[in-house]
Amino acid sequence: LNRRLAEFGTTIFAEMSALALSTGAINLGQGFPDTDGPEQVREAAVRALRDGRGNQYPPGPGVPELRTAVAEHQRRRYGLGYDPDTEVLVTAGATEAIAATLLALLEPGDEVIALEPYYDSYAACIAMAGGRRVPVTLRPHHDGDASFRLDLDELRDAVTDRTRLLLINTPHNPTGTVLTREELSAIAELAVERDLLVVTDEVYEHLVFDDAEHVPLATFPGMRERTVTISSAGKTYSFTGWKVGWVTAAPGLVTAVRSAKQFLTYVSSGPFQYAVAEALALPETYFEEFRADLRAKRDLLTAGLTEAGFAVFRPAGTYFVTTDIRPLGESDGFAFCRALPERAGVVAIPNAVFYDHREAGAPFVRFAFCKRVEVLADATERLRKAFP
Numbered sequence: 001l002n003r004r005l006a007e008f009g010t011t012i013f014a015e016m017s018a019l020a021l022s023t024g025a026i027n028l029g030q031g032f033p034d035t036d037g038p039e040q041v042r043e044a045a046v047r048a049l050r051d052g053r054g055n056q057y058p059p060g061p062g063v064p065e066l067r068t069a070v071a072e073h074q075r076r077r078y079g080l081g082y083d084p085d086t087e088v089l090v091t092a093g094a095t096e097a098i099a100a101t102l103l104a105l106l107e108p109g110d111e112v113i114a115l116e117p118y119y120d121s122y123a124a125c126i127a128m129a130g131g132r133r134v135p136v137t138l139r140p141h142h143d144g145d146a147s148f149r150l151d152l153d154e155l156r157d158a159v160t161d162r163t164r165l166l167l168i169n170t171p172h173n174p175t176g177t178v179l180t181r182e183e184l185s186a187i188a189e190l191a192v193e194r195d196l197l198v199v200t201d202e203v204y205e206h207l208v209f210d211d212a213e214h215v216p217l218a219t220f221p222g223m224r225e226r227t228v229t230i231s232s233a234g235k236t237y238s239f240t241g242w243k244v245g246w247v248t249a250a251p252g253l254v255t256a257v258r259s260a261k262q263f264l265t266y267v268s269s270g271p272f273q274y275a276v277a278e279a280l281a282l283p284e285t286y287f288e289e290f291r292a293d294l295r296a297k298r299d300l301l302t303a304g305l306t307e308a309g310f311a312v313f314r315p316a317g318t319y320f321v322t323t324d325i326r327p328l329g330e331s332d333g334f335a336f337c338r339a340l341p342e343r344a345g346v347v348a349i350p351n352a353v354f355y356d357h358r359e360a361g362a363p364f365v366r367f368a369f370c371k372r373v374e375v376l377a378d379a380t381e382r383l384r385k386a387f388p
């Protein structure tokens with residue numbers, strides 16, 4: 001392994017999912033649903049396969065049906081107009097979109113500001129592109145509902161002459177924070193003032209609860225032309241195995257990202273693109289039911305974790321809940337998560353892996369609630385017994 005990647009080793013998700021398999025513990029670590037997405041969307045994939053749509057190399061930017069459906073989705077939900085031919089690019093999941101974007105836009109030595117804790121592929125992709133990551137730490141707050149928040153002064157202070165782009169993620173994995181309109185507006189103003197590009201990972205755009213609202217960064221003044229928006233079908237439609245993602249941005253940015261993408265995967269898998277195009281056209285009731293189902297699961301898991309003695313940061317979005325293990329008399333999330341399968345029969349993720357400042361993330365542990373109700377009930381029962 002070369003020096004750029006040496007520090008990254010194996011992703012925590014592979015390590016913890018392997019631990020779940022070998023111990024038979026309930027896997028609330030890696031975020032993937034244990035029930036598949038809508039039947040009619042699966043049928044659409046079967047139809048595409050059977051009818052020979054997408055079985056040979058699809059067009060480089062993605063099949064026109066999907067590009068049109070993505071553009072239509074951005075217009076309908078957010079009032080953002082994108083030209084399906086020049087401003088939409090289909091990728092192999094959001095993961096490839098992140099990689100291709102950073103590889104396309106960064107010069108060696110460029111600084112990238114990312115909100116810490118950050119999704120693990122960000123650091124690896126910044127490193128592969130020869131960039132330097134500059135983390136800005138989201139801090140735990142305990143006023144009203146406990147949550148992790150961005151300190152806008154810290155963000156401003158992190159910008160230097162070498163800063164090339166801001167890498168934002170909202171709704172945020174792993175904290176469940178949804179950036180508010182005010183926070184996003186301040187980020188946008190900073191980007192305009194310092195002439196920065198913004199890459200925004202919005203894969204959890206539909207997973208928001210209560211009165212939280214997802215507002216795309218591209219909707220703020222001066223942002224459309226400097227923002228690369230990334231999303232995918234994995235979370236929204238519960239098909240994390242399909243790996244269909246997309247980028248929306250101004251033509252110059254999309255062309256750049258496409259230049260990198262063509263040498264990573266060339267094109268993305270064909271038949272699923274047709275199916276996701278149909279998924280994007282599902283009526284609003286699909287999202288309402290999906291959110292209501294997830295919200296009930298969030299409430300079940302947060303209540304169970306609270307009863308078991310964890311301090312819980314109730315998420316406003318995503319399907320993750322971050323907890324603080326210090327009330328249990330613990331302080332090292334890594335050690336805690338490595339022992340948890342034996343101790344309680346449950347797998348979780350130590351948030352410290354998402355930090356450069358490991359000590360800032362040490363006492364936090366993430367649980368996923370995109371699981372069947374009976375699985376969540378079993379897991380919380382196990383945790384209550386393990387921490388009497």
Ligand code: PMP
Pocket residue numbers: 092093094095096119169173201203231232233234240243244245
């Ligand atoms: N970004 C974030 C914040 C994520 O949590 C994930 C999760 N899986 C991804 C990107 C990757 O998405 P995909 O599965 O579409 O590659």
Ligand code: GLN
Pocket residue numbers: 011013014029030031032173
């Ligand atoms: N995004 C998911 C998570 O954070 C899993 C992604 C992965 O396995 N790389 O758990």
